[in-house]
Amino acid sequence: MLNKFLKVTIPTIIMVNIAIAQDISSSAVPTKHNKTLTIGDIAQIQAGLGSIMIEFAHRFHIIYYAAKASNWNLAKYELHELIEAQEVAETTRPKYKRQLRSFENDYLSQLNNTIKEKNWDNFKLQYSKTTIACNNCHRSNGHPYIKYILPKKAPKYFNMK
Numbered sequence: 001m002l003n004k005f006l007k008v009t010i011p012t013i014i015m016v017n018i019a020i021a022q023d024i025s026s027s028a029v030p031t032k033h034n035k036t037l038t039i040g041d042i043a044q045i046q047a048g049l050g051s052i053m054i055e056f057a058h059r060f061h062i063i064y065y066a067a068k069a070s071n072w073n074l075a076k077y078e079l080h081e082l083i084e085a086q087e088v089a090e091t092t093r094p095k096y097k098r099q100l101r102s103f104e105n106d107y108l109s110q111l112n113n114t115i116k117e118k119n120w121d122n123f124k125l126q127y128s129k130t131t132i133a134c135n136n137c138h139r140s141n142g143h144p145y146i147k148y149i150l151p152k153k154a155p156k157y158f159n160m161k
Protein backbone atom coordinates (compact mmCIF):
# COMPACT_ATOMS: atom_id res chain seq x y z
CA MET A 1 0.00 0.00 0.00
CA LEU A 2 2.73 2.40 1.10
CA ASN A 3 4.82 1.18 -1.81
CA LYS A 4 2.08 2.00 -4.29
CA PHE A 5 1.62 5.40 -2.71
CA LEU A 6 5.34 6.16 -3.07
CA LYS A 7 5.43 4.89 -6.66
CA VAL A 8 2.75 7.38 -7.63
CA THR A 9 3.68 10.28 -5.36
CA ILE A 10 7.44 10.54 -5.94
CA PRO A 11 7.30 10.76 -9.76
CA THR A 12 4.48 13.31 -9.45
CA ILE A 13 6.59 15.48 -7.11
CA ILE A 14 9.57 15.22 -9.47
CA MET A 15 7.47 16.19 -12.49
CA VAL A 16 5.93 19.14 -10.68
CA ASN A 17 9.41 20.30 -9.62
CA ILE A 18 10.76 20.05 -13.17
CA ALA A 19 7.73 21.95 -14.46
CA ILE A 20 8.26 24.71 -11.86
CA ALA A 21 12.00 24.89 -12.65
CA GLN A 22 11.26 25.18 -16.38
CA ASP A 23 8.69 27.82 -15.66
CA ILE A 24 11.13 29.90 -13.56
CA SER A 25 13.85 29.42 -16.13
CA SER A 26 11.67 30.79 -18.92
CA SER A 27 10.46 33.76 -16.87
CA ALA A 28 11.26 36.94 -18.75
CA VAL A 29 13.35 39.66 -17.11
CA PRO A 30 13.35 42.24 -19.92
CA THR A 31 16.16 44.79 -19.95
CA LYS A 32 16.60 47.99 -21.94
CA HIS A 33 18.62 46.10 -24.54
CA ASN A 34 16.93 42.69 -24.54
CA LYS A 35 13.17 42.51 -24.12
CA THR A 36 13.12 38.69 -24.25
CA LEU A 37 15.89 37.97 -21.73
CA THR A 38 14.93 35.11 -19.37
CA ILE A 39 16.26 33.89 -16.03
CA GLY A 40 17.43 30.78 -17.92
CA ASP A 41 19.50 32.97 -20.26
CA ILE A 42 21.13 34.67 -17.29
CA ALA A 43 21.86 31.36 -15.57
CA GLN A 44 23.42 30.04 -18.76
CA ILE A 45 26.00 32.82 -19.04
CA GLN A 46 27.46 32.55 -15.54
CA ALA A 47 31.26 32.17 -15.46
CA GLY A 48 32.38 28.68 -16.44
CA LEU A 49 35.64 27.00 -15.48
CA GLY A 50 37.72 28.60 -18.28
CA SER A 51 36.96 32.16 -17.09
CA ILE A 52 37.49 31.24 -13.46
CA MET A 53 40.84 29.67 -14.35
CA ILE A 54 42.07 32.93 -15.89
CA GLU A 55 41.27 34.53 -12.55
CA PHE A 56 43.02 31.62 -10.79
CA ALA A 57 46.25 32.15 -12.73
CA HIS A 58 46.13 35.90 -12.18
CA ARG A 59 45.61 35.70 -8.43
CA PHE A 60 48.00 32.78 -8.02
CA HIS A 61 50.74 34.85 -9.65
CA ILE A 62 50.06 37.82 -7.35
CA ILE A 63 50.08 35.56 -4.28
CA TYR A 64 53.66 34.53 -5.01
CA TYR A 65 55.09 38.00 -5.44
CA ALA A 66 53.11 39.38 -2.51
CA ALA A 67 54.57 36.69 -0.23
CA LYS A 68 58.04 37.29 -1.65
CA ALA A 69 57.77 40.98 -0.73
CA SER A 70 56.44 39.97 2.72
CA ASN A 71 53.13 41.62 1.91
CA TRP A 72 51.39 38.75 3.67
CA ASN A 73 48.09 40.62 3.87
CA LEU A 74 47.93 40.91 0.09
CA ALA A 75 48.84 37.22 -0.30
CA LYS A 76 46.10 36.31 2.16
CA TYR A 77 43.57 38.52 0.40
CA GLU A 78 44.34 37.09 -3.04
CA LEU A 79 44.13 33.51 -1.81
CA HIS A 80 40.80 34.24 -0.18
CA GLU A 81 39.48 35.70 -3.45
CA LEU A 82 40.86 32.74 -5.41
CA ILE A 83 38.92 30.35 -3.17
CA GLU A 84 35.78 32.44 -3.66
CA ALA A 85 36.22 32.19 -7.43
CA GLN A 86 36.60 28.44 -7.04
CA GLU A 87 33.25 28.32 -5.23
CA VAL A 88 31.60 29.94 -8.26
CA ALA A 89 33.03 27.17 -10.47
CA GLU A 90 31.78 24.51 -8.05
CA THR A 91 28.26 25.86 -8.58
CA THR A 92 28.33 26.54 -12.32
CA ARG A 93 30.37 23.41 -13.21
CA PRO A 94 29.41 20.84 -10.54
CA LYS A 95 31.24 18.04 -12.36
CA TYR A 96 34.52 19.56 -11.08
CA LYS A 97 33.26 20.12 -7.54
CA ARG A 98 34.86 17.05 -5.97
CA GLN A 99 38.27 17.72 -7.56
CA LEU A 100 38.16 21.42 -6.69
CA ARG A 101 37.27 20.64 -3.08
CA SER A 102 40.19 18.21 -2.73
CA PHE A 103 42.51 20.75 -4.35
CA GLU A 104 41.40 23.28 -1.75
CA ASN A 105 41.76 20.87 1.18
CA ASP A 106 45.03 19.27 0.09
CA TYR A 107 46.88 22.32 -1.30
CA LEU A 108 45.26 25.72 -0.85
CA SER A 109 44.67 25.26 2.89
CA GLN A 110 48.33 24.34 3.36
CA LEU A 111 49.39 27.35 1.34
CA ASN A 112 47.15 29.47 3.54
CA ASN A 113 48.91 28.10 6.64
CA THR A 114 52.33 29.15 5.34
CA ILE A 115 50.90 32.64 4.70
CA LYS A 116 49.51 32.80 8.23
CA GLU A 117 52.92 31.72 9.57
CA LYS A 118 54.61 34.31 7.28
CA ASN A 119 57.14 31.62 6.47
CA TRP A 120 58.72 32.27 3.07
CA ASP A 121 60.61 28.95 2.83
CA ASN A 122 57.53 26.88 3.61
CA PHE A 123 55.48 29.08 1.34
CA LYS A 124 57.82 28.52 -1.61
CA LEU A 125 57.75 24.76 -1.12
CA GLN A 126 53.96 24.67 -0.86
CA TYR A 127 53.63 27.00 -3.85
CA SER A 128 55.53 24.56 -6.08
CA LYS A 129 53.52 21.60 -4.78
CA THR A 130 50.34 23.52 -5.54
CA THR A 131 51.57 24.41 -9.04
CA ILE A 132 52.14 20.70 -9.76
CA ALA A 133 48.62 19.96 -8.48
CA CYS A 134 47.16 22.68 -10.76
CA ASN A 135 48.78 21.10 -13.78
CA ASN A 136 47.94 17.54 -12.71
CA CYS A 137 44.29 18.54 -12.67
CA HIS A 138 44.64 19.91 -16.20
CA ARG A 139 46.21 16.66 -17.36
CA SER A 140 43.59 14.49 -15.67
CA ASN A 141 40.83 16.51 -17.37
CA GLY A 142 42.21 16.14 -20.87
CA HIS A 143 44.16 19.43 -21.01
CA PRO A 144 47.84 18.38 -20.68
CA TYR A 145 48.81 21.41 -22.77
CA ILE A 146 47.57 23.85 -20.07
CA LYS A 147 50.64 24.25 -17.87
CA TYR A 148 50.80 27.10 -15.41
CA ILE A 149 54.26 28.57 -14.94
CA LEU A 150 55.10 31.37 -12.59
CA PRO A 151 55.67 34.59 -14.59
CA LYS A 152 59.18 35.96 -14.12
CA LYS A 153 57.96 39.35 -12.99
CA ALA A 154 55.55 40.65 -10.39
CA PRO A 155 52.29 42.14 -11.71
CA LYS A 156 52.94 45.70 -12.84
CA TYR A 157 50.04 47.46 -11.21
CA PHE A 158 50.63 46.50 -7.58
CA ASN A 159 52.91 48.10 -5.10
CA MET A 160 54.03 44.89 -3.45
CA LYS A 161 55.43 46.55 -0.36
Ligand code: HEC
Pocket residue numbers: 048049050051053054056057060096099100103130131133134135137138141143146148
Ligand atom coordinates in the same frame (compact mmCIF):
# COMPACT_ATOMS: atom_id res chain seq x y z
C1 HEC B 1 39.73 20.79 -10.67
C2 HEC B 1 40.81 20.76 -11.61
C3 HEC B 1 41.64 22.00 -11.80
C4 HEC B 1 42.44 22.63 -10.90
C5 HEC B 1 42.69 22.24 -9.45
C6 HEC B 1 43.04 23.73 -11.59
N1 HEC B 1 42.60 23.78 -12.87
FE1 HEC B 1 43.10 25.17 -14.27
N2 HEC B 1 41.81 24.31 -15.58
C7 HEC B 1 41.07 23.17 -15.36
C8 HEC B 1 40.30 22.85 -16.54
C9 HEC B 1 39.35 21.68 -16.70
C10 HEC B 1 40.61 23.84 -17.49
C11 HEC B 1 40.00 23.98 -18.90
C12 HEC B 1 38.82 24.93 -18.79
C13 HEC B 1 37.64 24.56 -19.58
O1 HEC B 1 37.44 23.36 -19.87
O2 HEC B 1 36.83 25.46 -19.86
C14 HEC B 1 41.58 24.73 -16.86
C15 HEC B 1 42.15 25.84 -17.49
C16 HEC B 1 43.13 26.64 -16.93
C17 HEC B 1 43.75 27.76 -17.60
C18 HEC B 1 43.47 28.23 -19.02
C19 HEC B 1 42.38 29.28 -18.99
C20 HEC B 1 42.13 29.88 -20.36
O3 HEC B 1 41.02 29.65 -20.86
O4 HEC B 1 43.01 30.53 -20.90
C21 HEC B 1 44.63 28.32 -16.72
C22 HEC B 1 45.52 29.53 -16.96
C23 HEC B 1 44.56 27.54 -15.50
N3 HEC B 1 43.64 26.53 -15.66
C24 HEC B 1 45.30 27.81 -14.38
C25 HEC B 1 45.20 27.10 -13.19
C26 HEC B 1 45.98 27.38 -12.00
C27 HEC B 1 47.01 28.47 -11.86
C28 HEC B 1 45.60 26.46 -11.07
C29 HEC B 1 46.10 26.29 -9.67
C30 HEC B 1 46.22 27.44 -8.81
C31 HEC B 1 44.58 25.61 -11.67
N4 HEC B 1 44.37 26.03 -12.96
C32 HEC B 1 43.95 24.58 -11.01
C33 HEC B 1 41.04 22.41 -14.21
C34 HEC B 1 41.73 22.73 -13.04
